[in-house]
Amino acid sequence: xxxxxxxxxxxxxxxxxxxxxxxxxxxxxxxxxxxxxxxxxxxxxxxxxxxxxxxxxxxxxxxxxxxxxxxxxxxxxxxxxxxxxxxxxxxxxxxxxxxxxxxxxxxxxxxxxxxxxxxxxxxxxxxxxxxxxxxxxxxxxxxxxxxxxxxxxxxxxxxxxxxxxxxxxxxxxxxxxxxxxxxxxxxxxxxxxxxxxxxxxxxxxxxxxxxxxxxxxxxxxxxxxxxxxxxxxxxxxxxxxxxxxxxxxxxxxxxxxxxxxxxxxxxxxxxxxxxxxxxxxxxxxxxxxx
Amino acid sequence: xxxxxxxxxxxxxxxxxxxxxxxxxxxxxxxxxxxxxxxxxxxxxxxxxxxxxxxxxxxxxxxxxxxxxxxxxxxxxxxxxxxxxxxxxxxxxxxxxxxxxxxxxxxxxxxxxxxxxxxxxxxxxxxxxxxxxxxxxxxxxxxxxxxxxxxxxxxxxxxxxxxxxxxxxxxxxxxxxxxxxxxxxxxxxxxxxxxxxxxxxxxxxxxxxxxxxxxxxxxxxxxxxxxxxxxxxxxxxxxxxxxxxxxxxxxxxxxxxxxxxxxxxxxxxxxxxxxxxxxxxxxxxxxxxxxxxxxxxxxxxxxxxxxxx
Numbered sequence: 001x002x003x004x005x006x007x008x009x010x011x012x013x014x015x016x017x018x019x020x021x022x023x024x025x026x027x028x029x030x031x032x033x034x035x036x037x038x039x040x041x042x043x044x045x046x047x048x049x050x051x052x053x054x055x056x057x058x059x060x061x062x063x064x065x066x067x068x069x070x071x072x073x074x075x076x077x078x079x080x081x082x083x084x085x086x087x088x089x090x091x092x093x094x095x096x097x098x099x100x101x102x103x104x105x106x107x108x109x110x111x112x113x114x115x116x117x118x119x120x121x122x123x124x125x126x127x128x129x130x131x132x133x134x135x136x137x138x139x140x141x142x143x144x145x146x147x148x149x150x151x152x153x154x155x156x157x158x159x160x161x162x163x164x165x166x167x168x169x170x171x172x173x174x175x176x177x178x179x180x181x182x183x184x185x186x187x188x189x190x191x192x193x194x195x196x197x198x199x200x201x202x203x204x205x206x207x208x209x210x211x212x213x214x215x216x217x218x219x220x221x222x223x224x225x226x227x228x229x230x231x232x233x234x235x236x237x238x239x240x241x242x243x244x245x246x247x248x249x250x251x252x253x254x255x256x257x258x259x260x261x262x263x264x265x266x267x268x269x270x271x272x273x274x275x276x277x278x279x280x281x282x283x284x285x286x287x288x289x290x
Numbered sequence: 291x292x293x294x295x296x297x298x299x300x301x302x303x304x305x306x307x308x309x310x311x312x313x314x315x316x317x318x319x320x321x322x323x324x325x326x327x328x329x330x331x332x333x334x335x336x337x338x339x340x341x342x343x344x345x346x347x348x349x350x351x352x353x354x355x356x357x358x359x360x361x362x363x364x365x366x367x368x369x370x371x372x373x374x375x376x377x378x379x380x381x382x383x384x385x386x387x388x389x390x391x392x393x394x395x396x397x398x399x400x401x402x403x404x405x406x407x408x409x410x411x412x413x414x415x416x417x418x419x420x421x422x423x424x425x426x427x428x429x430x431x432x433x434x435x436x437x438x439x440x441x442x443x444x445x446x447x448x449x450x451x452x453x454x455x456x457x458x459x460x461x462x463x464x465x466x467x468x469x470x471x472x473x474x475x476x477x478x479x480x481x482x483x484x485x486x487x488x489x490x491x492x493x494x495x496x497x498x499x500x501x502x503x504x505x506x507x508x509x510x511x512x513x514x515x516x517x518x519x520x521x522x523x524x525x526x527x528x529x530x531x532x533x534x535x536x537x538x539x540x541x542x543x544x545x546x547x548x549x550x551x552x553x554x555x556x557x558x559x560x561x562x563x564x565x566x567x568x569x570x571x572x573x574x575x576x577x578x579x580x581x582x583x584x585x586x587x588x589x590x591x592x593x594x595x596x597x598x599x
Binding site for chain 2: 129142145146218222225229230248249260266267268271275
């Protein structure tokens with residue numbers, strides 16, 4: 001196709017330049033992931049330990065800052081660095097499990113819709129439309145509040161409201177894959193539909209799934225923090241970045257560091273994941289529109 | 291065309307029907323709604339009486355049909371907390387939310403479209419680099435954090451704009467910026483890639499080869515065609531913005547539907563929550579229907595067999 005041919009140089013150039021971004025993204029992600037995994041070893045303080053005599057101390061490079069609290073302390077005298085390190089465990093852990101869940105739901109429905117077509121397709125795609133129309137954050141808040149804000153409920157709700165992206169992209173891909181000759185061949189050899197789907201169709205639809213999963217991870221991290229920020233995430237004393245921001249909100253006028261550092265952690269993580277996702281897309285399938 | 295419009299409208303109705311099922315289910319998720327309505331120390335007898343009164347003893351589908359019948363007429367019941375019809379409360383606060391959403395989307399478009407197009411025209415220039423860093427940051431910055439940063443810098447630090455409330459035009463600047471930033475990044479990115487794609491098309495090369503001035507080729511031929519896909523994402527963007535308004539309004543104490551919703555959720559005001567979800571979903575469906583129809587009009591190449599959305 002002329003479009004593909006004409007945009008090829010653009011893609012090639014993008015790829016060369018993006019590789020720096022990808023390395024940057026991967027590096028940042030490794031640092032953040034590593035510090036989340038090893039938070040108990042790395043964190044200088046117990047993240048829940050309150051030291052009321054050292055309340056609201058600024059970062060160490062400011063006046064009144066303390067060397068033992070590099071990023072300062074919050075309104076209860078808890079060490080912000082330690083809380084950010086521990087909070088990363090929740091953000092990344094919840095993000096990864098929620099993406100896995102939503103991928104399982106979305107990929108299954110997308111496969112069924114694309115492969116069987118007809119009524120199954122129409123029905124599934126209408127459900128997709130319904131989920132697109134409902135403001136997911138309100139739905140999630142309502143459900144989490146009704147069921148109680150536990151770690152499990154938060155993950156379930158996040159997964160159940162975001163599967164739509166997977167379903168749409170997988171369906172679109174499967175629609176074209178199922179017309180390909182190797183599928184017809186496999187069918188002619190007497191493969192049953194389920195085997196056909198899992199052995200022949202799914203492996204060929206993996207590229208968009210990987211790309212969407214990466215970009216969705218970035219989204220889930222923001223989503224989890226948003227629920228936390230609104231008071232509906234994982235409950236204290238577990239530190240989460242969203243909670244820290246919510247705490248910091250009350251001190252925007254007096255203690256800027258409370259809201260600044262956890263937000264920076266969210267942004268860096270999301271940025272790194274996005275860079276990685278963009279690179280994956282450009283490398284694996286530049287025509288992919290996600 | 292008429293067939294398509296009819297089918298597309300029917301499909302929207304189907305979506306709204308699906309929305310109603312979820313909205314209805316929201317109330318029953320809690321188990322027994324009567325417990326929410328009565329004080330904790332209510333007698334068992336009162337609970338039973340209220341259950342009968344609300345028709346909660348009927349089979350679920352009977353309750354759903356009744357709910358749907360009322361919802362279609364705009365009757366979502368009284369708000370538990372405010373004791374006025376839920377829909378009336380929404381109509382009081384909806385203008386503020388629409389104002390914020392439109393301002394956010396408008397700001398996003400005004401900044402992002404020129405930025406995206408210029409980046410495409412001057413690819414790999416300093417401007418392009420600045421824009422692409424902006425896009426990356428904009429997509430990574432959660433609205434609640436950006437909102438707090440804006441308050442810290444422009445309200446607390448510089449004192450240029452108020453930090454909260456809805457009072458005069460200055461009060462909308464910070465919330466609209468916070469809300470629009472994410473869309474701004476996405477639209478700029480799409481405008482850039484769309485423009486690059488169009489500039490690489492054969493008809494643009496032909497036009498250039500025919501000696502038509504670059505200015506005309508760029509702004510008349512290419513831009514028009516690059517603008518088309520942007521129209522569709524505005525519909526989806528609008529939905530994202532309505533969702534984002536929930537958080538933005540909470541941060542900036544903006545008296546809109548989003549804040550009403552958060553408040554309703556925390557006070558277990560289920561009729562109000564149901565009404566808000568239903569109204570926002572309907573708004574989204576209607577806007578996307580209109581945009582889809584405008585889209586077919588703008589781009590006659592598109593012949594729908596089935597909606598591609």
